[in-house]
Amino acid sequence: MEKTTVVIGVIGADVHAVGNRIIEYAMNQAGFNVVNLGVMVSQKEFVDAAIETNAKAIIVSSLYGHGELDCRGLGDACKEAGLDVLLYVGGNLVVGKSDFEVVEEKFKKMGFDRVYPPGSDIEQGIRDLTADLKNKA
């Protein structure tokens, strides 16, 4: 069976590299074909990589607090590029400790399928992704 390809990366001017390494490791272990764009990834790079590799999902991380400014428009960009991918985002999405439901709603409106609070276990993300991919198929 062919492995499902996912694109992962840390968006914007964000350089938090540790979580990204672990996500790569964990998704590889879980049997995905992981395309890791690393840190400081632009929206365009995410979209281009997904097209190029025929990815089924884009996993965006944002740790440093500018997530809202950086992610705005990514959902639309995917659509415009004709991409049919699952769009996940996690990390410390906004500046400061805040009510997660508000944050979740905001990011869902931007086109994200799933939004994760700070310190979420990547294993949970993998379980959700597996289920979502199955549902789509």
Next chain:
Amino acid sequence: MEKTTVVIGVIGADVHAVGNRIIEYAMNQAGFNVVNLGVMVSQKEFVDAAIETNAKAIIVSSLYGHGELDCRGLGDACKEAGLDVLLYVGGNLVVGKSDFEVVEEKFKKMGFDRVYPPGSDIEQGIRDLTADLKNKA
């Protein structure tokens, strides 16, 4: 000039002795004649001592949380005994961290002239007492 007599003590089944020692020391330093009843003092002992020594004030401490149960009736007992004293109370008057204004009101209703929150500086009490005694004279 004759020294003003004050009666001090820790009410009820309360054995917190450290603050009481310091209050004795500080009031002595401030020039009062201090009658220290120590810890575990009953209402009757406070009243009797005040009568006996012709005290101008009774300084009640309660640290252990039963202050409300222990102090109830002390104001009336003083009145009944015909005492004209200033009645002060301080320490950790109720069980738990709580809104001090509510506590103050409760103790004022019981007949206390002044009520102090946890960790109050005894020097403040001495300043207030000096002023109150002057006002009364």
Next chain:
Amino acid sequence: MNNGKIPTRAFLEMRKEVLNQWITGKEVVLDEAIAYQASIQAEKRFSARLAKAIVEKETLVQPRAGVALPAEHIKLLKHLQDEGTADLLPTTIDSYTRHNRYHEAQTGIDESVRTGKSLLNGFPAVNHGVSVCRNIVESLNVPLQVRHGTPDARLLAEITLAGGFTSFEGGGISYNIPYGKNNSLEKTITDWQYVDRLVGYYEEKGIRINREPFGPLTGTLVPPCISHSVAILESLLAAQQGCKCITVGYGQCGNQNQDIAAIRTLEKLTKEYLGRFGYRDVVVSTVFHQWMGGFPQDEAKAYAVIGWGAATAVLSGATKVIVKSPHEAFGVPTAEANANGLKTSKQLTVMLKDQIAVETPLLVAEMDIIEKETRSILEAVLKLGNNDFGLSALRGFEAGLIDVPFAPAQCNANKALPARDNNGAIRFLDFGNLPFDEDIKAFHRQKLQERADVERRDVSFQMVIDDIYAVSKGRLVGRPR
């Protein structure tokens, strides 16, 4: 006062009177109680949990907690167990019960029911009785201890042990001197021999109950040699009545070197003295009490003191640590505040588990001085009482050979005065009648003079007052302003 184990027959006779002190005494049937205790599984037994901690070099965390009504009390303890991740649980008894004022405790219960708010500063176990205690024990998954401060705890012990508690704090000295005013030391020691005998009785029947002398005493600048002497005398008294599982305690002073030295010497000396009198099969563990004096009001500052206490506890190798809450300066903590103190402590006891405090020359020197002082006191005291432990304690206090600073009890000499040295270790400013030789005295004087020189003032009572306030004001040594 007894010297030697109370004979079984005499003991059983005494019990009748004790159980008559309050109506709930009737609920206690000793054989049935032993059968009940035997049904409690090992994970919920204090002795087993402590033994495991010793082997695995863990430092367990335990809070203080107690409210007036059973349902609320269970809710509170469950929160401390589940959210606070407490390894051991307490039931702290209210002050009326501690003074055997069961009528006033009843008023407190009734008023608490009426107002829907706990008006007692602890759980009135005697008034609630045996089956309510069992209810509590059965609602929880970790071992439970009775913590109190009761000079005469005979009925309380009967009811709570029958109720399934597997550990009982206190002692004839440590629950007299800091906790009362007019209690005769002879009477409290005798009453606690009864408690120890009760525990010994359970032990004879195969039920191990943990006993814990109250280490910190007045919690206010108590030098280690004083609390060690009391802990060891109470351990001897307990062992004599057949107790086989003893946890000796110590209240943090704040100078890490002195604190670590204190826990190490406490364990060493307790075992040594128990051995000397033939009690070689007693399992000894240690408890470190986080700072027992006045706390800072600010919660962030209180967390600092709590964390430092937990860190020192684990580095010292104590078997367990009794935890404070960020509400300490204000009043009995809410369940949340209490759980927070536990979580801060647990983070550190687990995080630092793999680090050991090594024996430095400084540590060894501090251990030496504590040992010398403690031995001086104990030898003098035991001589005066002809190795009769109760009598020794009695005469020792009478003569001021043991003297607990800031104690409310009239049977305490109250002549010795402590103050911190320039590094924050607690020394003696006034020796009272403590039986120290000139070397020891010279050491203390020199240490305090060092501080006086730095502070450019004389050694005086003002230092003591400054030290009493220091921690609550963000310092350890009460420097002049």
Next chain:
Amino acid sequence: MNNGKIPTRAFLEMRKEVLNQWITGKEVVLDEAIAYQASIQAEKRFSARLAKAIVEKETLVQPRAGVALPAEHIKLLKHLQDEGTADLLPTTIDSYTRHNRYHEAQTGIDESVRTGKSLLNGFPAVNHGVSVCRNIVESLNVPLQVRHGTPDARLLAEITLAGGFTSFEGGGISYNIPYGKNNSLEKTITDWQYVDRLVGYYEEKGIRINREPFGPLTGTLVPPCISHSVAILESLLAAQQGCKCITVGYGQCGNQNQDIAAIRTLEKLTKEYLGRFGYRDVVVSTVFHQWMGGFPQDEAKAYAVIGWGAATAVLSGATKVIVKSPHEAFGVPTAEANANGLKTSKQLTVMLKDQIAVETPLLVAEMDIIEKETRSILEAVLKLGNNDFGLSALRGFEAGLIDVPFAPAQCNANKALPARDNNGAIRFLDFGNLPFDEDIKAFHRQKLQERADVERRDVSFQMVIDDIYAVSKGRLVGRPR
């Protein structure tokens, strides 16, 4: 790249281009800036406050803090000063400014004004310009430092120093490797030589500005020898440009012995290398960063980590400690949470001020190994670069002789891998190309094998992952579950 102090004329020429990078550059007039700096009283100067702390053996507390808009930023810093009792204040710069993306920073400012909420993760000092900076400095009573993570900080330095800041964090290595992806190390080192030269220029005019290489690097299991090597190279680079007041830093690892050894060797080695190259008049101080890796989410647990960091800082004798907040795991803290972190820390820095960590054999052994490792790296690197500091750094990173774990920068080898030993000290699991002799390597292997034996598993990458999560999950060593 320069080797040697940039000549004044050349430097002044370079400035023109730099000041043109954004319109606020126009506000900087060097002579006027120096006159302004000269008007700032000693209590508000970093260099003077640090010098005082060294003499009085204090450990100062300093937070991180920065929001988008000036009025809110001043309010925030005032709170940290008055309620948090911060000894030193920061101004943390936002991430767009750090990447010289001043247009995006402007969008962030505008949106923050519109929504009434700071949408930037720091203070965009370049966009706000000189006079706004002065406003900030004048609103506060303690010294102010710029803290950021900017690979090219030339304009930021020009504006903030003219704006009255008396300390500037960063360096050509420490603000490249952990903070960027594609930045050429040659360029960042050159750009930071400019910053150092600017500070040197102020120094020539009698204005002392404190410089602080960023010690913790990626904040994630960085062994002391790595961060020491970077700190020393940056100190040499700074000293070469005329900086005379340098604070070298280190991020807590969590094993107290290693942490204390790290601070002591950092100070010693920095002075030694500065001396060796003739920079004997540089005043060296140290900064200890509280745990820089992933934090526990629970605030009570976060307080534990914060307190432990403060305690280790003061026991190590660090000149200052950079403080975390109980919100660390979630996001940029509120003013209150930030002040709470400060208060927890201050309680301990003051409480433990009078206790010193003594030199134990264990401490000496750890100091020895750190010294050996650091010297191995520095000697190899300096040899490769013929004692040209910039070139040495450049070639050293190229060759993987210095290698920062978990760095995002492509110019970093990323071959070395750290893991904790059985006591929680950070060792190497993979040496990459680090220039260690067999003795050193054997030591590390043995230490990790000890752990592997205890955990009954092989030394492997899984240990590293477990260690990365450990502190946030209440442990130090990531034991298998």
